[in-house]
Amino acid sequence: xxxxxxxxxxxxxxxxxxxxxxxxxxxxxxxxxxxxxxxxxxxxxxxxxxxxxxxxxxxxxxxxxxxxxxxxxxxxxxxxxxxxxxxxxxxxxxxxxxxxxxxxxxxxxxxxxxxxxxxxxxxxxxxxxxxxxxxxxxxxxxxxxxxxxxxxxxxxxxxxxxxxxxxxxxxxxxxxxxxxxxxxxxxxxxxxxxxxxxxxxxxxxxxxxxxxxxxxxxxxxxxxxxxxxxxxxxxxxxxxxxxxxxxxxxxxxxxxxxxxxxxxxxxxxxxxxxxxxxxxxxxxxxxxxxxxxxxxxxxxxxxxxxxxxxxxxxxxxxxxxxxxxxxxxxxxxxx
Ligand SMILES: Nc1ncnc2c1ncn2[C@@H]1O[C@H](COP(=O)(O)OP(=O)(O)O)[C@@H](O)[C@H]1O
Ligand code: SF4
Ligand SMILES: [Mg+2]
Numbered sequence: 001x002x003x004x005x006x007x008x009x010x011x012x013x014x015x016x017x018x019x020x021x022x023x024x025x026x027x028x029x030x031x032x033x034x035x036x037x038x039x040x041x042x043x044x045x046x047x048x049x050x051x052x053x054x055x056x057x058x059x060x061x062x063x064x065x066x067x068x069x070x071x072x073x074x075x076x077x078x079x080x081x082x083x084x085x086x087x088x089x090x091x092x093x094x095x096x097x098x099x100x101x102x103x104x105x106x107x108x109x110x111x112x113x114x115x116x117x118x119x120x121x122x123x124x125x126x127x128x129x130x131x132x133x134x135x136x137x138x139x140x141x142x143x144x145x146x147x148x149x150x151x152x153x154x155x156x157x158x159x160x161x162x163x164x165x166x167x168x169x170x171x172x173x174x175x176x177x178x179x180x181x182x183x184x185x186x187x188x189x190x191x192x193x194x195x196x197x198x199x200x201x202x203x204x205x206x207x208x209x210x211x212x213x214x215x216x217x218x219x220x221x222x223x224x225x226x227x228x229x230x231x232x233x234x235x236x237x238x239x240x241x242x243x244x245x246x247x248x249x250x251x252x253x254x255x256x257x258x259x260x261x262x263x264x265x266x267x268x269x270x271x272x273x274x275x276x277x278x279x280x281x282x283x284x285x286x287x288x289x290x291x292x293x294x295x296x297x298x299x300x301x302x303x304x305x306x307x308x309x310x311x312x313x314x315x316x317x318x319x320x321x322x323x324x325x326x327x328x329x330x331x332x333x334x335x
Pocket of ligand 1: 058
């Protein structure tokens, strides 16, 4: 983990980030009013770095990553800037997005079966990406598909290339999905809960694979999980989301050493302590509030032990509190 890299907001202009997201807001209309599911989210990911995005279910992690892929569900309005390897894609045509997907940005999902074609052999699915995006010939593409399967640790890759997805185990399917995602050497890999459906041993293997592939290829990774323990194993930087907003953003070590937001502190308190095994982990009482139109105040106020009148009246903005540390809370000093 690099300690001397400048914070995301202060990276020099010449080092074009692999991904730059600025003031991303995703909203929809309900009863004639706008409701936001993602509000004013900004971050950058440099080449070779992993940004962890963490927060409970319903915080807007998936919608954020879909927006970054140009895949936000219909009916949702996406505003803000999205720059992929320097190319501005906000408001770009579907054709421009299609060119970008699989070429400059690729995605790995929680459930690989939903992304894999069940009636196409694994090797063919990888080869197809190479033919479509790189203009490779089928013969070369098929060979490269076998190499890619080997590079993600799939044994007997030449045989597995001839298998249909249902013949592979969950872990092997996720490896195949990663091979497809990496086929065109994308600048950015978006991984949304890629290990959540896997058991703990396989989960650890997939995380190791992602770290190893990043070291080899330099791909920037946006790694999304509701599980802070998982995020902490791969992320250089972390953003904590709550009800569609970034509430804290920091270098991973800094976030664990000195969490400032009450929600982040709550998340860390729910992590298992290897020194002190407990049967049941504490949970943060309450649940993520629905984001309603015309909402005022801190979105975490209903669950925050420190909430006062100001918290209910005024939404805190993200402010810099350390060299690589931003937090949105009115009461950071005494948090
Ligand atoms: N198509 C949609 N229209 C309106 N709201 C949506 C849509 N899809 C998701 N949402 C809402 O957006 C919020 C964030 O969802 P999501 O990004 O899936 O959360 P996470 O991935 O953090 O669990 C949720 O409150 C969800 O109900
Ligand atoms: S602004 Fe207030 S309610 Fe929100 S997290 Fe900080 S102390 Fe809690
Ligand atoms: Mg999700």
